[in-house]
Amino acid sequence: MLLRVQRATLAKAVLVMQSDGKVLLRRQPSGRLELPHRELDAWIPVGTQLDIWLAELPSATSAPSLVSVEGTPGVEGVTFLYTATFGAAPHFQSPDLWLDCEAAKVALSGSDRRFLSLCASPASQS
Numbered sequence: 116m117l118l119r120v121q122r123a124t125l126a127k128a129v130l131v132m133q134s135d136g137k138v139l140l141r142r143q144p145s146g147r148l149e150l151p152h153r154e155l156d157a158w159i160p161v162g163t164q165l166d167i168w169l170a171e172l173p174s175a176t177s178a179p180s181l182v183s184v185e186g187t188p189g190v191e192g193v194t195f196l197y198t199a200t201f202g203a204a205p206h207f208q209s210p211d212l213w214l215d216c217e218a219a220k221v222a223l224s225g226s227d228r229r230f231l232s233l234c235a236s237p238a239s240q241s
Contacts, residue, residue, distance in 0.1 A: 134201035
């Protein structure tokens with residue numbers, strides 16, 4: 116059982132959702148903004164978990180596209196970075212916030228800022 120718990124916490128998915136040049140950010144109880152993310156269960160395929168996550172969103176999105184796999188198995192874990200787009204910015208309940216890409220880069224810190232930069236780079240758009 117302990118091994119399963121350890122494996123289940125070694126990976127997460129980060130989703131950069133864009134619409135009309137804006138990026139969805141989630142406000143944490145501390146007030147900090149971050150990209151939407153979800154801890155992954157190592158026993159369920161990542162694609163299946165991502166499909167379930169997208170189905171929970173209030174608006175249909177484009178098929179998610181894998182941008183990058185960051186990290187290695189271990190204490191820090193692996194992050195699967197995906198991007199998806201909306202036709203128009205759907206209304207999400209508070210504390211979600213849509214910001215233009217440049218403002219989002221300023222509002223984010225650390226790895227989230229780097230993830231957003233990876234998604235906004237021309238190489239990731241091809």
